[in-house]
Amino acid sequence: MPYYSDEIVEEVRTRTDIVDVISQYVNLQKKGSQYFGLCPFHNEKTGSFSVSPQKQMYYCFGCGAGGNVFSFLMNYENMTFKEAIEELAPKCGVTLPQREMTYQERQRADRRSRLFEINKEAAGYYYKMLRSKEGEQAMAYFTKRELTADTLHKFGLGCTSKYSDSLYKYLRGKGYEDEILKDCGLITIDEKRGGHDKFWNRAMFPIFDANGKVVAFGGRVMGDGEPKYLNSPETEIFNKSKTLFGLYFARKTRRQQFILCEGYMDVISLHQAGFDNAVASLGTALTEGHAGMLKRYVKDVYLSYDSDGAGQKAALRAIPILKNAGISCRVINMSPYKDPDEFIKALGAEEYEKRIQNAENSFMYQVRMLEKNYDLTDPEKKSDFQKEVARMIVTEFPTQLERENYTESVAARFNIPREALGKYIIELGQSGITAKNQNQNRDSERRSTPKPKDDGMKMSQRLLLTWLVEDTSIYGKIQEYVTPDDFEEGVYKQVATEVFKYLSDGSTVDTARIVDLFMEDEDRRVVAALFNTTVGELTDNMDLSKALKETLLRIKKHSLELAQKNGADLKSLVEGKKKLQRLERLEFSL
Structure with a gap:
């Protein structure tokens, strides 16, 4: 429910021009009395997203997204209703009254504040530990990875003690009780062992949210222990599927795109080499939540995943997720090296920049990966491959112009007869196969549910x-x-x-x-x-x-x-x- 009176909400809304707000996110063009643009909530080629200054509302005739200026910020920026009001109020000259929080609200706010404090204390502890005698092994590891002192400082890198309760004792000494420590993601409390650390004998990577607050950690084991990398569990302040490593720094870049990597060291190495637009998902597959976060800042993402089989599979999973979020995607080729970190060390930043400039169109990458599954010396398998390529073109691209362009490019690159490929694409279209709806998941769900009679x-x-x-x-x-x-x-x-x-x-x-x-x-x-x-x-x-x-x-x-x-x-x-x-x-x- 709203935290402010109806009168305050109404004043903020009426003083705010929805066209001005949405035009900061969407390129709008006036047509008659309304404004139109490409919908920011689903991927589309023709603008079906309308904004009405008279109604002070937006509506997408493609995916059905709609509402007022508060709804837009809530959906696009993932804000609460209260946060949307507080975002708009100072911009339209409304002073919001200070409201006394309820007991439950104050408790929750205090708890979140303490969790942030604990993570900040832990980050400081780990940072100092790396620069002490106990941190020599971790410092040797970072030095071997060729990280400079400035990079270590920028990312707040640190390490844990070899003892499994050193952070617990430190935090207890700072006055934090077991009740809050057990939920911070860094400490385990049990009856037999008491309190002990989840991270020990590891090099530590603080994970910042988009506002620069430490919300979690990643740790790499020193030695041969397992698992090699360990992340904090999810907490009240840490959601893995909506957090990107390096985003706090990348959001300040002047580059027009982000580079999406797989690991901490890839991001850190790229930033050190001057590519301050690198981010990574936290040891997990890319999610719709990650794509939504990316969409807030850029329209283009370059994938720089590992060049091995696992990295290729991860890229093939990520491409449709990014496309469904309305993000244009290209793939950086790092062969013969495995990842950006290895590539930078071997060939340097200039060569990596060239790879960025020559990054592969994501659809062409998908076709190239598909080709590996077929024995093209066998006429039957070769035909199967070419038919599948045709089906991909039909289902991926809704307009004739796009199909023609991709047919031409694919035929030339993969040695497929241009005319035959074009004819087969027309046959598929005539048989009823059409391009996927850009808002595929939601619309396929709607299609699977019979329309009610009313x-x-x-x-x-x-x-x-x-x-x-x-x-x-x-x-x-x-x-x-x-x-x-x-x-x-x-x-x-x-x-x-x-x-x-x-x-x-x-x-x-x-x-x-x-x-x-x-x-x-x-x-x-x-x-x-x-x-x-x-x-x-x-x-x-x-x-x-x-x-x-x-x-x-x-x-x-x-x-x-x-x-x-x-x-x-x-x-x-x-x-x-x-x-x-x-x-x-x-x-x-x-």
Whole structure:
């Protein structure tokens, strides 16, 4: 729920221009009274993302994302409602009141603050340990990896003691109790052994969040122990799937893209060599959460994964995740070396820069990796490979122009007959195979679920609400026949109630404010759709007056059928049928 009064929320929203805010993230172009651009919430080639300055709302006709300026920041920047208000308030000149936190809120805030403090204390402890006699082995390791003193300092590198309870004793000495230490990700508390460290005899890599706070650690064992690398477990302040190593530094780069690596040392070596845009996922496969974080800062990502089989598989998994997030992707070829760290040491920064300039188009990389699975000396296997390439082109690229370009490039590079490949692609298209929807996961889920029978009725109700907002004069002509009670229970009825209330008062409908009545993201999407139904969807080649009357009749008949089915009293049914009969005789003029 909101932390501020409705009056404060309303003041921030009305003083904020949604077009100004969204244009900081999306390249918008004005068309008529609205602005359009490429949707930031799914990958698309043609702009179906609209922003209405009149309604102070956005809506994507492709994926259905929609809402007001608060919704946008909540979805794009992963903010809470409170954080979105606090982000916008100072920019529009609103001073937010200081609110006394509840006991539970204060407890949670204090707890998170203490967890950050513990991680900061641990980072300082490890940092000093590396520069003591006990840190000689770890320092020798970092020196062997050719890291400079400046790099060690920049990344806050350190090490643990060889003893398994040294950090625990240190933190206890600082006044931290077992109750909080057991949840910080660095200490294990059990009845037999008491408190002991999760990291010991390891070189330590602090993990910073995007704001520069230490949220976790990675540790490399000194010697032959297992596991070789160990990360902090997830805690209240550390989410692996949304944290990228090196992001705090990379977000300040002047380069237009990020380099995505697999390991700590790859990132650190690249930064030391001048590539201050390198980041890495934390020993885990790239997730949608990681891609969402990347999308906040860049539109282009260059993969610099290991060149071995495991690295190639990781790249093939990462490419579609990045594409679905709307990120353009290329792959850096580091052969004959395994990873960026080895490459930099062997050939230097200039050669790596050349590899960046010659990075491979991600689709061409996918085809090259696919080729390895086929024996091209066998005509049957060769044909199978070429057919699969054609299928990839059809399903990956929705436009004829893209298909033509990739057909030409793939045919030339992989020695496939250009004309034959083109013809087979046309055959696949004619057989019904089409490009994947950019918002594939969500849309495939929708396709697998049968559409409810009342979809047409929902469309009619959406259409009427959009119509009422865009042409308020309609309200006076319909108020006698249709009321909010005629709308579907739930979001539809709540929205209709608000719209009718505004119109009965003779006020302009504040659609953006209505959005704020709903806290669930899916409800906000529904509300946005209610106010962005295209009249042309139901009224192509039809007289608008006739279309409005038919829409009203559908809604009223459906409402009466439901009322009768649910056992409504006879008086209300009779009254409803009289209204329907009058509506049937009525002639609208718009």
